[in-house]
Amino acid sequence: MSDGKIPVMFTLPPSNRHELILLDVEKPSLKTLNKQITSTIASSPNCAEFMAKHKSKDVKEQIQEIRVHWSEEGRDRKVWPEYTVVTEENFPAILELLKTGAAKDVLEIKVGKAEE
Numbered sequence: 235m236s237d238g239k240i241p242v243m244f245t246l247p248p249s250n251r252h253e254l255i256l257l258d259v260e261k262p263s264l265k266t267l268n269k270q271i272t273s274t275i276a277s278s279p280n281c282a283e284f285m286a287k288h289k290s291k292d293v294k295e296q297i298q299e300i301r302v303h304w305s306e307e308g309r310d311r312k313v314w315p316e317y318t319v320v321t322e323e324n325f326p327a328i329l330e331l332l333k334t335g336a337a338k339d340v341l342e343i344k345v346g347k348a349e350e
Contacts, residue, residue, distance in 0.1 A: 238260035239258055240256070241255070241257075242337065244271060244340065245303075246275070246281060246343050247342055262329050264321075271300075295346060296346065301344075302328055303341075304316060
């Protein structure tokens with residue numbers, strides 16, 4: 235894409251909660267990605283939990299892990315992994331692969347209660 239952003243889907247396993255975001259590939263930052271996903275989870279109807287209106291508002295969820303679930307299309311599963319955990323070190327390389335993937339790879343977001 236010419237504006238420096240690529241479309242990426244993220245999911246919140248094990249549910250079918252999900253959303254599509256435009257990921258900035260010009261100035262990639264894992265911290266920025268965390269903020270973008272966290273705010274999207276809070277506002278998106280696709281990320282709303284079943285029975286969320288009955289959940290305590292005091293409980294804050296935070297991202298515990300982000301991993302890429304790689305598409306099988308065009309990849310040899312004998313050598314290509316099913317998942318890769320996203321780290322600060324591998325994030326730029328993962329973005330390069332996501333740019334070429336035509337939105338087939340999916341970010342899986344593990345969320346949990348924030349530690350006090």
